Amino acid sequence: MHAMQYELTLPADYDMGVIRDRVARSGHLLDDWDGLSVKAYLIRERGQRGSPVDQYAPFYLWNTVEGMNAFLWGGGFQGLSDDFGRPSVRQWTGLAYEEGGGSHARFAVRRxxxxxxxxxxxxxxxxxxxxVRRLAAEDGALLAAAAVDTSRWELVHFSLWEHDAPKADGDVFEVLHLSAPGVDRLPRGRRW
Known part of the structure; x- marks a missing residue:
């Protein structure tokens, strides 16, 4: 498993309806992307749920490096770069993944x-x-994952929730769309 995220921090007066419309129009394009487990199309808006910024920040869990590379170099990422400039893309190596009992992703937490x-x-x-195990066992959790970036020695925890009171600490995002073509192939548990 590989985790990936980029963040587009937008001006305070940015119309977040533009991002909502963009995701509504094109979010389905990754619904069958080979090698992708999960892409959560995430936003957070200044003043809501503790957010200091307006931000579009999709989070990905990949089954394969080939799928991730095909997205980055094969056209999926190019449209975003053309419209907003090329953001820095963070990548983490997977440590653990578990599924919860929730059914519809409405919110995400990243720490x-x-x-x-x-x-x-x-x-x-x-x-x-x-x-990861604790978060996945909480009421309303759909999934939880942890990964590490050894170049920065940074852990990232990511979880998806069906309600607006997630039992996780971190930055809270609204999920606009969830593409999950390979979630059933994502190995559960510890990754070593």
Whole structure:
């Protein structure tokens, strides 16, 4: 599993209806993308759910590097780059994934945190695995995942929720559309 996200932070007076319309028109284009497990089309709006910014920030879970690369280099990402400029794309290596009992993604929570400088690395990532299990077991959770960027020593926790009171800490996003063509092929549990 590979996690990926880019963020487009928009001006405070930006009409977020433009992003909503864009996703309504083109969100379905990744509904059958080979190698993609999940793409959550995410926004957050300034002043709502604690957000300091207007932002479009899709989050991806990939089954294959080939699928991710086909998206980045084969045209899927180009339309966004043409319209908004090319954002930095963050990537993390998967640590754990679990499914919850929820049925319809309305909100997402993303939390990034540094891997502690001291102590064994195994302890830090085992804690992330336990957090994935805990989140997935919460009422209303659809899924939870954790991944790590070893170039920054940063953990990312990502979860999808069917209600607006997710039981997770982090940045809360509204889910405009969910493409999940390969979610059933995403291996559950710890990834090593």
């Amino acid at each position: 990034r945190q540094p891997v502690p400088d001291s102590g064994p690395l195994a302890g830090a990532v085992e804690g992330a695995v336990r957090e």
